[in-house]
Amino acid sequence: MISYTTTPTCVFCDSIDTPEHFVWACPIKQSVWQSIASRYLVSPRELTLHHIISLSLAGLSVRPEFKLTFFDIIATTLLQIWSAHWHFVFHQTTFWSNGVIAKTILHLP
Numbered sequence: 001m002i003s004y005t006t007t008p009t010c011v012f013c014d015s016i017d018t019p020e021h022f023v024w025a026c027p028i029k030q031s032v033w034q035s036i037a038s039r040y041l042v043s044p045r046e047l048t049l050h051h052i053i054s055l056s057l058a059g060l061s062v063r064p065e066f067k068l069t070f071f072d073i074i075a076t077t078l079l080q081i082w083s084a085h086w087h088f089v090f091h092q093t094t095f096w097s098n099g100v101i102a103k104t105i106l107h108l109p
Contacts, residue, residue: 011089022085024049029081031097036077036104040066052078068108080104 010017012028024033033052037044042061051060057070080103087093 011085012095020049023052023078023081028095028097029085032077032081032100032104035097035101036073039105040068040073040108066108072108076107077104080107 008016010021010026013026015021015026018025022029024030033047034044037047040062041047042063043059046059050056051058051070052074055071055074060070062068062070062073080100084093084095084100084103088095
């Protein structure tokens with residue numbers, strides 16, 4: 001039987017778990033975004049939460065050696081973060097940022 005409690009705090013860092021925190025601001029997830037942005041984007045430090053939630057490429061570009069769209073990168077990263085988060089919650093599987101990054105890279109063409 002699954003046993004868990006619902007609290008307003010993040011299961012990783014004890015900050016208030018808002019949608020923005022879940023996707024972007026949690027330090028464990030921020031490290032995933034920084035690594036993926038550094039690998040695939042021309043200006044990785046320019047990536048913001050707004051780009052992710054709006055799927056807007058405004059001011060960003062994918063490095064030309066990758067035949068990917070911005071949507072491919074964001075959607076795949078979100079999927080891997082979401083999956084790892086809920087595996088931690090329901091199966092007590094460690095959220096390992098390097099593992100999430102590796103799976104994201106593996107799933108991008």
